[in-house]
Amino acid sequence: QVQLVESGGGVVQPGRSLRLSCAASGFTFSSYGMHWVRQAPGKGLEWVAVILYDGSKKYYADSVKGRFTISRDNSKNTLYMQMNSLRAEDAAVYYCAKEGATVWGSGFYGLDVWGQGTTVTVS
Amino acid sequence: DIQMTQSPSSVSASVGDRVTITCRASQGISTWLAWYQQKPGEAPKLLIYSASSLQSGVPSRFSGSGSGTDFTLTISSLQPEDFATYYCQQTNSFPPYTFGQGTKLEIK
Secondary structure (H helix, E strand, O other), rough: EEEEEOOOEEEOOOOOEEEEEEEOOOOOHHHOOOOEEEHHHHHHHHEEEEOOOOOOOOOEOOOOOOOEEEEEOOOOOOEEEOOOOOOOHHHHEEEEEEOOOOOOOOOOOEEEEEOOOOEEOOO | OEEEEOOEEEEEOOOOEEEEEEEEEOOOOOOOEEEEEOOOOOOEEEEOOOEEEOOOOOOOOOOOOOOOOOEEEEEOOOOOHOOOOOEEEEOOOOOOOOEEEOEEEEOO
């Protein structure tokens, strides 16, 4: 079945780095844009980053720009997020999510598959 | 950047009630809007995309409408499993793909 499984979360000191992974299965990973979305404890959803299906373009929320790097390995069906210079406010559950169909130049049909999330604690 | 504002922030309702949640975009996004449901301890679930298209497997009591800057999510007859938090998200071609702040639907 279609599935996303995140890993790599944990406890990290402020200023240190962490790399999250998201393993995809059950669909053609190389055909879809992929996103990271996070949720701080007791807070709402915050969009973090997106990478196009072929890795050619990447976009970030201002809150992580210059510190986080999204990447993908389509040969391994895996999405990554390299998080550097972590801050207390980066503590959250991080979800990877798959885009629904994309209409180039117009938009996409929501995030239709989500992982279970991985928890990052900065302390 | 496009800001998304949901109202109300919370709402209390009873099983069988009709509930409407509103989402407003700070600039026009045509129909590039999605709605999600999230229950405690779970990942969000896509309910509606393109403002009014029902995601496969989602019950027909859920519906969405709107275009431009104003959108609504309606649950026609609340069921016990619908008590959750609901989020809108703008999905047009320009990131950031901002979420609304969420609406918590509670049992009256």
